[in-house]
Amino acid sequence: MDFDLSREQMDIKKAAREFAEKEFPKIARECEEKEEVPRDLLKKGAELGFVGVFIPEAYGGAGLGFLEHALILEEFWRMDPGLGQQFCSLTFGSEELILFGTEEQKEKYLPRLTSGDALMGFAITEPDAGSDAASASTRAELIGESWVLNGNKVMIGNGSLADFILIFCLTDPDNPAKSHRHSVILVETNTPGYEADKILGKMGIRAADTANIFLSDVKVPKENLIGERGKGFYQLMAFFDRSRAYVSAHGVGLAQGALDLAIKHVKSRVQFGQKLAAFQVTQFKIAEMATKVELARTLTYRVCSMLDRGQVDSKLVAMAKWNAGRTAVEVVDEALQLHGGYGYMNDHDIERFYRAAKVLEIYEGTKEVEKIVIARRILGRF
């Protein structure tokens, strides 16, 4: 069993690290405070090829895999979770197009993402349909040659910035099987009836755009259906099997970043006449944190690598996502603790990392949903 990254993968990880280390600290705190998305930085990152590396070369991507995508996101999250999240969101949902889109749809939409000329989003969550995605009630009716959409989506990444967005919506409400009632439809956000209201005051990752979306008689061509009508739920699950894998890298990156900050602090801070690092209690904490990060990293790389080899294991992906989120929350908690009172002040970066971590146990499947996925594949359904 080979656990080593290839030279090319190591070079990509290093390149992403260098870009993030030089560019992110200049603006990270300001973007967080002002809740601003740095469009220039996103464009620069896209020009360097850091956006959507898993998109096939034929559609403007690097033709690499989810592992390379995860390596880049890990390094970006290590430097700043908010900017890391915003970079990730640029192609969030493109997997649906790659997996289920028509040739025309891929050619029309994917190249604009990797060039940095367009942003996308994937609108799934609704006021009454969070973990219970199959209860989504945003309606799409086929009238003549067009889909007409009505409904509300909440907490949607890039909702107010996206050029186009995928809407998980109800197309076949009368189908007896709940899992056969939904479809995925692409909406260009300049279509009349599309409105977005940017959410301010998120607990963390404030450099990333999140919005509530209102759809009022939004009319799009029939051809904007992605994949098969009524198969939206299954397509969504296939998407989660991929997105959760690289979202695990968010947790690894955040935890590594928090650990790095903690190490720097304990090696410089003196109390009781010695550096914090000299206390055995500190050494134990650092050892535990580093071990947790390495474990989360190993599982994350494994599931991403498996996806790139065509092996989809929902259980293992859910394990990676749950574990990485938990690791981030636990490691950042200890990292802030080691900072003492300074960690509670927003002129220290650890405070921003701490606020960012919790979302990793909520979005892309709450930790409880991940455990249900895992348990069902072990015990079956009850």
Next chain:
Amino acid sequence: MDVVVCLRRVPFTQEVDLEIDKGQRQILAENLAFVLNDWDNYALEEAISLKERTKGTVTAITVGTEEDEEVLRRALAMGADTAIRIDSEGLTLDPRNIARLLARVIRGLRFHLILTGAQSDDLNEGCVGAMLAEELGLPHASVVNKIELGEDVLEIKVELEGGIEEISTIKLPCLLTIQTGINEPRYVSVMGIRKAAKKELKVVTIEELSLDKEALVPDVYVERLFYPPETGGAEILEGDPHIVAEKILRILRERGVIS
């Protein structure tokens, strides 16, 4: 213009507590990250930028182990055309021997200009560039911070002590050692890394250069590394910031720093 650029992989030492090994002749490297020497990164950017302006080529060279190929792959990813590693074969090489090895390879290449970093971040000797120029019988200038293209010449700028700037003309072919800040090195792109995989990275052994390993005994070698002895004299000012500020002002006045 065909440019040869010499690179070196060095430990990244910023914000790192360096430890000396038991033999007291080297720094413990096991926990250190390695990067392209900062000065060399500027030399590399300058080489690629000159190539782009003149439609020439860039050949990147390093002396080292397989691990050191990382800096060559970086060079190829940034835009160098070919790369050569001279296998150091476990030898400890001083600047003169590095220069001799580089010279052997470079003599067989087509070039108009050789660039090196002004110094390396690990040993800071700043010798290889000048010694390489001497080996090759080329004119050279050190610590260059601007290059303008002329007809068979380059106009170069060097910053001297006291902020004085010196502009010189140097005939091609020549060797320049490059100062940081001469340009803004580009980032490595994913596309560049992918292209680099298809470019040539050649490995040359000492034997292939018709050099005897025994003859590469360093003229200069490290006897002992040690931490400077701790000295007293530091006064730690503590307490209320206003009082501390007043104390600092008083000290500065007493020492004649301010009046």
